Amino acid sequence: MVRATQFGFVCAALVAVSSAARADLKICNRMSYVVEAAIGIDDKGATATRGWFRIDPAGCRVVAQGTLSADRILLHARALPVYGASPIPQSGTDNFCIAQNDFVIAAARQCRGGQTAAPFTEVKPTADADGNMIAYLAEGAEYDDEQAKLAAIQRLLVIAGYDAAPIDGVDGPKTQNALAAFLKARNLSPEAPQAPNFFETMIAAVQLPSATGLTWCNDTPYRVMASIGTDDGRTITSRGWYRIESGKCLHPDVIGTPRNIYSFAEAIDTDGRTIKVNSRPVNWGGATMLCTRETQFEFTEHGDCGTRGLNTTGYATVDMVAGSGRTLRFAMP
Numbered sequence: 001m002v003r004a005t006q007f008g009f010v011c012a013a014l015v016a017v018s019s020a021a022r023a024d025l026k027i028c029n030r031m032s033y034v035v036e037a038a039i040g041i042d043d044k045g046a047t048a049t050r051g052w053f054r055i056d057p058a059g060c061r062v063v064a065q066g067t068l069s070a071d072r073i074l075l076h077a078r079a080l081p082v083y084g085a086s087p088i089p090q091s092g093t094d095n096f097c098i099a100q101n102d103f104v105i106a107a108a109r110q111c112r113g114g115q116t117a118a119p120f121t122e123v124k125p126t127a128d129a130d131g132n133m134i135a136y137l138a139e140g141a142e143y144d145d146e147q148a149k150l151a152a153i154q155r156l157l158v159i160a161g162y163d164a165a166p167i168d169g170v171d172g173p174k175t176q177n178a179l180a181a182f183l184k185a186r187n188l189s190p191e192a193p194q195a196p197n198f199f200e201t202m203i204a205a206v207q208l209p210s211a212t213g214l215t216w217c218n219d220t221p222y223r224v225m226a227s228i229g230t231d232d233g234r235t236i237t238s239r240g241w242y243r244i245e246s247g248k249c250l251h252p253d254v255i256g257t258p259r260n261i262y263s264f265a266e267a268i269d270t271d272g273r274t275i276k277v278n279s280r281p282v283n284w285g286g287a288t289m290l291c292t293r294e295t296q297f298e299f300t301e302h303g304d305c306g307t308r309g310l311n312t313t314g315y316a317t318v319d320m321v322a323g324s325g326r327t328l329r330f331a332m333p
Contacts, residue, residue, distance in 0.1 A: 023131040025068055027053065028060040030138045032151035032167060033079045034199050037137070039063050040074035040096050040108065040120045049096050049108040049120075051076070056199045057152035058145040060134070068133075074120035077137055081243035082159060082206050082250055092121035100270065114270065143169050150175070153193065156202040157182055159253045161213035161325075206251045214261060214318060215327040216242070217249040220282070222267040222275050224330050228252040229262030229290050229315050236262075238290040238315070239298045249327070262288050262315035265330050277333055284330055286316030 027037050038051025041064075055061045074094055097111040098118045111117055125133035143151060147169030154175055157164035162178035183192055186205060192198055209215045218224045227240030244250045244265075254261065266283040267275040275282040291297075291305040292313040305312040320326050 023133065024062045024066065025064040025073065025125060026060045026128075026132055026134045027055060027063050027075065028134055028136050029055040029057055030136055030143050030145060030148045031057060032139065032141075032143065032148055032155050032169065033057070033083055034152065034203065035077045035079055035137060037061070037063065038076045038098050038103075038118075038120075040072075040076070040094070041068070041070045042072040042074060042094075043070045047074075047096055047108045049076075049098060049105045050103065051098060052078075052102055054080075055137070058149040062132075072122050073125065073135075075123050075135065075137075076118050076120045080203065081245065081248075082203055083155070083242075083253075092119035094120045094122070096120050116272075141169065152199065153179065153202070155253075156199070156206060159251050160202070160206045161251060165256075207249050209249055209325070209327045213251055213254060213325055214263070214320065215249050215251055215325060216244055216263070216265065217327055217329045218244040218246055219329050219331040220267050220275075221246050221332075222269065222282075224265050224267050226250075226252070226263065226265035226330075227292060227313070227315070228254070229260075229264075229288065230254060230258040231260040231262070232256065233259045235300045236260075236290065236302060237298065237300050238262075238292060238302070238313075240264075240292060241296060244330075261318040261320055262286070262290065263318050263328060264290075264292070264313050264315045265328075267330070267332075280333075282333065284316065284328070285314040288315045288317060289313070290315050 029035055034054065034056050036052035036054050038049055040047055040049045053061045053063050076092065076098065095117040096108040097105050097115040099115050105115065123135040125135040128134050150171060151167050151169035154164040154167045157178045158167065160182060162182055164175050164178040179193065183190065192201065209217060216226050223246065224244040225241040226244055227238060229236055229238045242250055242252055264285040266281065269275060289312050291299045291302045291310045293310050318326060318328065
C-alpha cells in the first residue's frame, strides 16, 4: 500500500504580488505543528521545486534569496512524522514533483524515479518593512505567533504523554503543570521553552521510549507506517498514518484514557509499497477489524468498509496498565 504523509495548510496574507519579488522570500509558520515546506517556482510554463525547509511555529525561513523572477510562487507543506495523521488535506490544484528527502527538481511537472506528485497552492506574499516578501502558513484557528507557539507546545506535550489538552493556544494551570512535569522529567530549566532549539528538544523526547503511554519503535531497516485505534466505550476511532523511520520511536497522540487501544503497522519501501518476505506482507496487527485507507484518515464508523471504498485492516489489542508505559517494537520476521 502507498501511504501519504501530506500536510494541510491555509495560506494567509493573499494580496497582490509582482511577478518579480524585490527581496528575499520568507515563509512564516503560524500553525501548531513543526512543518517542512517546499516551494514551486512557475515561470513561463516551466516549473521548478525545492525542499525541504523546516519551520518551527512562530518562526520564519528564507526559502529564496534575492530577486525572484516568477509568474507564480507555489507552496506545499507537510508535518513532521511525529504528528502522524494530518488534520486536513492539501487544497492545492497544481501537482508538482517532490522527493522524500531534501531535493531540487528543475523540471517538476514530470516525476522520475524517487519522486512523487504533490499538491501545491499558489501564494501571493506581502512585503514586510524591510522589503522582504512573506507568506504565512496558518490554521483555521488563526493563531498569532504567540498562540501558535503555545498550541504547538501543547500538542507535543500530549504526544509525549502529558495532559495539556485542549490544544488551543490558551495558557492556563493545566498547560503549565504539564509543561513543568515535562521539564522536570528531562532536567530542563524553566527557561528552556524560550530557547531557540526547544522544539528540537521536545521532538527528540517523543522519539524515545516513554514510561507512560504507548510507544512504537521501528527496529527494521525500512520505514514503518502505523495506525492507532482507540475505544472510549462508545466509539472506536482509527487514525493514521504515522511515519516511523528506521531506528526511531514515536508516541501516537492519545487524548484521555480510552478503554482499549489498538495498533496496526506495516513496513514499506521508498516508493510506499509494502515490504514482503516469502510473499507475505511485513506487518504487525491482530483480530480487531477496523476501516483504513491508503491516504491519511480518521474514521469512527467501521461497518461495511469495502462498500465504502475503504480497506478492512486487522489491529492488535494493546495491553496497557494505567500509569505505566507500553513499547511495541517492530522487527523483521
